[in-house]
Amino acid sequence: MQNSEYVVEMRGIDKIYPNGIAANQGVDFLVKKGEIHALMGENGAGKSTLMKMLFGMEQPTNGEIYINGEKVALTSPTVAIAHGIGMVHQHFMLVPSLTVAENVVLGMEPRKGKLFVDFSKAIALTEEYSKKFNLEVDPNAKVMDIPVGMKQKVEILKALVRGAKILILDEPTAVLTTQETVELFRELVHLKEQGYTIIFISHKLKEIKEITDRMTILRGGRSMGVYNTADTSEQEISRLMVGRDVILTVQKDQAQPTAPVLQVRELEYTNDWNRKMLNKVSFTVRKGEILGIAGVEGNGQRELVDILYNFSKPDAGQVTVGGKSTLGLHQDKLRDMGISLIPEDRMIYGIADSASIEENVISDRFDKKEFNNGPLFNMKAIHAESQRLVEEYQVLCKSPQQQVKMLSGGNIQKVVVAREFSSEPVLIIADQPTRGIDVGATEFIRKKLVELSRAGAAVLLVSADLNEVIELSDSLVVFHGGEIVAYFEDTKKMDEMEMGEYMLGLKRQSPEEVRRVVHEK
Template sequence: MEYVIEMLNIRKEFPGIVANDNITLQVKKGEIHALLGENGAGKSTLMNVLFGLYQPEKGEIRARGKKVEISNPNIANDLGIGMVHQHFMLIDTFTVTENIILGKEAVKKGKIDLKKAEKEVREISEKYGLSVDPKAKIADISVGMQQRVEILKTLYRGAEILIFDEPTAVLTPQEITELIAIFRTLIKEGKSIILITHKLKEIMEVCDRVTVIRKGVGIGTYDVSSTNPNELANLMVGREVTFKTDKQPAEPKETVLSIKDLNVKDSRGINVVKSLNLDVKAGEIVGIAGVDGNGQSELIEAITGLIKKDSGSITLNGKEISVLTPRKITESGLGHIPQDRHKHGLVLDFSIGRNIVLQNYYQKPYSNNGILNEKEMDKQAKKIIGEFDVRTPSMHTPARALSGGNQQKAIIGREVDRNPDLLIAAQPTRGLDVGAIEFIHRRLIEQRDNGKAVLLISFELDEILNVSDRIAVIFDGQIIATVNPKETTEQELGLLMAGSNDKKVGVEKNV
């Protein structure tokens, strides 16, 4: 059989680690082929080899049966291979069209022919149902729309084989549905897709075949129609994985976080949190369910002191914290797992060990009269790396060199270890595999069982339903309903998130 792409016995090494150990991947024309594995299993590395960003130590690549050397991404583009990266490669101040044509500019009389490019971008966008405005500025469009720009960028360069690296990690449920429809259109047009993911639901829904990698080694390739999520989870992690979170009923005690009539404006001066009321008690997990862009980010930033409220009050253990600096708020007993680990969770060029002590490096025993104690910092880093299974060649490895999931585990370890009275977990399992998700859910429930308050913000409805003891639904900057997860469904939650105010079982209306 002829494959559009074959990667045969690929080996890729980095200092102290074998990322890909003799892996074979063969993709048929017109199929959606999943590449499944835990965080740090070597999926992105393998695709970076295919895209010419890395050179393998051993093995060969064949495109349509012919052996090829892909020494850089331009050669990959010429072979019809395009890649949509997990972290988008876009310039915020440029328009959609300017980003798409960058490096491939059409020139007329020495000038870039922007009109012609805009027309081409619009045509490709319409052909594949992408609905992107070619004149929009990247800074003004949603994350889901930015991803479509990345897809357009590959199509503009003539890609026939599209690699998607964790494409749904940053999308809302509605955007995921739309992306799946785009995949189907691409396949109908004769394209082939390689989908790097660890979301088993998506594999079962859209993929034809799946290749499983575990700790850098190829486990095998399977027809999706003849397997199931449990079997794939076991192949990926190497053990039984439970999809249901075991927990005792919550025993809420005193109120830890109390938000009254909170109003917050965004950077444009628009009121995005509107007279919001919310309480979180010790010994409970309150989940916030909502479509992205309904005030969740600004709510978290107001609680953590990153932006100032307009009016209202935020109290932690009875003390008003909205007048304090972010550091003072943190010291008052707040832990924060931010929704964007790169922007707000890590200093990517620092070692992973130094990132682990970022919240308390200035306190004893890590610091004495302004002098850092390297030995104590290393001891703490080693402890967190071990306890939270952060897979890294060493504690001195730069944070940016770790996989997204291992970066996330380091942040969660740092915050949980401080034992805060209130733990804000914003998208805590974004980009994580089933094994890591199970581990993190267990840690959040442990915090609750130790009498701490947990505020969970997530776009994953099954996570909200599985982990929360109460669910607060946010719509247009307000908490419009409080729901008992045992007495509701994904469909009912979805309706509430869209602003539906129908009276339902288990729903306590707040408006």
């Protein structure tokens, strides 16, 4: 036993990824037994990387890890689990078509004889743990049918059933509503009382203050030190996290919406599993305004964006932009009409990863006259364009010829945004425009978005980040179960608690109230 005060001891951790990004540099991370320890830092500070190494998903380039004072080599999650470490990922690792109990015992199923899974034992086991830890779940429900909050409980149960004494929760509240967060915190405190150690990854100051005992703050891959939560003010934490006091509000003038640009009418969509994902969705986005779509993920937002950009076909309904129907048009035509999209998953849709920055920013305009001389590319014009965009959008890179995949997440997103914002769009669909990127890039992108809307573009903003939709949108609709359940004409006059109730489906406005978002007499 080297130092039994700490259950987790990570010393001098370096992590350099194959693309050359140094995610951790000389990080020390020490967790005492039975505490709730916050791991804080902005997106891209290296929190997830550090925890992936603790859970055996990544190997440190340098450094040592001790669990209960014993030096360990965590070569895989299996090894980490054997050492009593459990992780609840931000994006749940559950099989949607299996039941809760089946998910809980997956890979360690109780047997009947040698061949058969003992389902009743699996259910009993789930119920036992569920009762013991006050984590209420329905063992027989299919995971795809249960709400996000319960999915998270299933994840926690999974870890506990596997004997975890140290629980890592990666941004557990990111997907939860206010009400669900309150419940989660109650459960975590309960676990702590029973002697469990919890590592809580977050960048939300309020939550950290509320629930944790101590915290380690990361910035740019380095540790900024360990602090007692009770003795540290929110201002101090935020300064340590970002190196300056963050201005979380976006400056924007009152919107002056004019003519309707995007008109969606009675849109319906049923997915491949025969589930109705959109039900009679109608709304209008007008020139000069930002309309936000809030809602827990998986309530039809993705399907809506896919239909708007013609990646899938609706069962019924109309979509028009500037009075012209867009359904069934090739993306080439959508771009000609001035419709831009910041896609939710930038690595799949947003970029070609092994191509250069230059090749990525011209992908929507490479066939335009100004970039071609007869059959050949006008390389001069192309270089000038990429140089201009890299400068204007502050993409940190060695040159526009650098491969996009060598950039950090925030800079990759800036490449996407540079392309989408610079084509003089009349309509911008921004789907999770700042997910998983650093605070500097986030601020920059939000500011640009407001700028463009005030200059006359119509913006449809879809975001799972509540702060973002509330801060950026002029008006806002709430999606629940594939329907618009609420419309707030002015986001400034909105109550967050009330919005949570709409998001959870506890409350809904009358059809007449919702109908106002169509802006038709």
